[in-house]
Amino acid sequence: MYQDFKSHLQAELASIEEAGLFKNERIIITPQGAAIRVSDGKEVLNFCANNYLGLSNSPALKEAAKNAIDSHGYGMSSVRFICGTQDLHKQLEAAIAKFFGTEDTILYAACFDANGGLFEPLLTAEDAIISDSLNHASIIDGVRLCKAVRYRYANADMADLEEQLKKAQAQRFRLIVTDGVFSMDGNVAPMDKIYELANKYNAMVMIDESHSAGVVGETGRGVTELFNLRGKFEIITGTLGKAFGGAIGGFTTGKKEIIAMLRQRSRPYLFSNSIPPMVAAAGIKMFEMIDETNDLQDKLHENTKYFVSKMIAAGFDIKPTESAICAVMLYDAKLSQDVANKLLDEGIYVTGFYYPVVPKGEARIRVQISAAHEKEHLDKCIAAFTKVGKELGVI
Numbered sequence: 501m502y503q504d505f506k507s508h509l510q511a512e513l514a515s516i517e518e519a520g521l522f523k524n525e526r527i528i529i530t531p532q533g534a535a536i537r538v539s540d541g542k543e544v545l546n547f548c549a550n551n552y553l554g555l556s557n558s559p560a561l562k563e564a565a566k567n568a569i570d571s572h573g574y575g576m577s578s579v580r581f582i583c584g585t586q587d588l589h590k591q592l593e594a595a596i597a598k599f600f601g602t603e604d605t606i607l608y609a610a611c612f613d614a615n616g617g618l619f620e621p622l623l624t625a626e627d628a629i630i631s632d633s634l635n636h637a638s639i640i641d642g643v644r645l646c647k648a649v650r651y652r653y654a655n656a657d658m659a660d661l662e663e664q665l666k667k668a669q670a671q672r673f674r675l676i677v678t679d680g681v682f683s684m685d686g687n688v689a690p691m692d693k694i695y696e697l698a699n700k701y702n703a704m705v706m707i708d709e710s711h712s713a714g715v716v717g718e719t720g721r722g723v724t725e726l727f728n729l730r731g732k733f734e735i736i737t738g739t740l741g742k743a744f745g746g747a748i749g750g751f752t753t754g755k756k757e758i759i760a761m762l763r764q765r766s767r768p769y770l771f772s773n774s775i776p777p778m779v780a781a782a783g784i785k786m787f788e789m790i791d792e793t794n795d796l797q798d799k800l801h802e803n804t805k806y807f808v809s810k811m812i813a814a815g816f817d818i819k820p821t822e823s824a825i826c827a828v829m830l831y832d833a834k835l836s837q838d839v840a841n842k843l844l845d846e847g848i849y850v851t852g853f854y855y856p857v858v859p860k861g862e863a864r865i866r867v868q869i870s871a872a873h874e875k876e877h878l879d880k881c882i883a884a885f886t887k888v889g890k891e892l893g894v895i
């Protein structure tokens with residue numbers, strides 16, 4: 501059997517490669533940070549990590565993690581409800597609820613699991629899910645596992661959402677589902693309008709704050725802070741793998757009855773291991789740190805504003821952004837790869853995205869700003885973009 505299957509896979513892999521869609525992994529031999537070294541020894545400035553608050557190599561978080569190994573051990577060897585819940589897990593859940601102004605939190609191994617295990621335990625074929633067309637893959641997969649009737653609206657298009665909500669009046673319960681920040685453009689979901697429509701058409705709302713938590717809003721509390729609507733939405737999901745230290749872990753936070761039901765019925769929670777004590781302890785420390793001072797959030801916001809304004813002044817076409825994601829539009833797929841390769845020669849590590857990751861003819865380079873970036877890093881990046889942009893006739 502395997503001979504045939506092997507030939508089949510080899511042909512598929514070759515076609516991925518021919519289409520120019522083969523994903524190669526660059527090997528990094530340093531901790532994650534603003535400056536990293538790749539395996540050929542070259543040092544580059546990193547502008548493509550989700551390390552928004554620059555906490556991935558934080559000395560305070562590393563110390564908290566090391567201490568927790570001594571006090572609480574290495575692994576849990578259990579799911580939460582059998583013998584996998586330590587004081588640290590409960591403290592981290594409470595810290596997340598405090599951060600978002602919600603009632604309770606349930607931890608998962610990743611936000612992919614939080615979203616994968618969210619819908620099926622809560623909604624049935626009698627209900628409706630109304631989902632933004634650009635929602636994350638994990639939301640799409642989670643919705644697929646649920647029998648609710650599905651409606652889709654164009655990205656952040658409130659007229660379309662209203663149309664879909666009208667149709668969804670046929671169902672018993674309605675849940676609007678949206679990312680807080682959309683990862684390819686960096687735009688935020690219009691939560692004020694979504695809130696109004698949810699009230700008008702009697703729907704609940706779920707927000708995935710993976711790219712917005714720690715980033716958006718004056719104190720980084722996410723899109724509910726930005727729109728002054730803290731505590732107004734039923735469900736928020738998010739990750740510990742981006743701004744919040746970048747290790748591993750996801751969560752769903754919101755109304756306490758919803759969280760209680762997820763603890764009973766959510767399959768990735770019931771049938772998958774607890775997060776390790778060191779990750780829980782470092783997470784608790786991380787929420788303490790960003791509660792004590794707003795320095796990292798302020799620096800991230802300043803860095804983003806500075807970078808975007810200088811890039812626009814240099815003549816680049818930047819998608820309007822309200823997050824730390826800055827899409828430098830190049831439109832042409834090959835050009836996006838050429839620019840990214842030349843930037844790497846200049847010591848700037850960024851990624852070019854093109855169809856099918858973004859719509860046809862909308863190829864771009866996604867720059868992700870971090871509080872770990874110093875002004876000289878940003879200036880070096882802007883200068884490299886300007887040089888390469890001129891060489892390739894972009895500006």
Ligand SMILES: *Cc1c(COP(=O)(O)O)cnc(C)c1O
Nearest residue numbers: 610611612636708710739741750
């Ligand atoms: C990154 C991301 C996830 C997945 O988070 P993990 O914790 O890495 O699984 C889910 N949703 C959105 C919107 C994301 O950006």
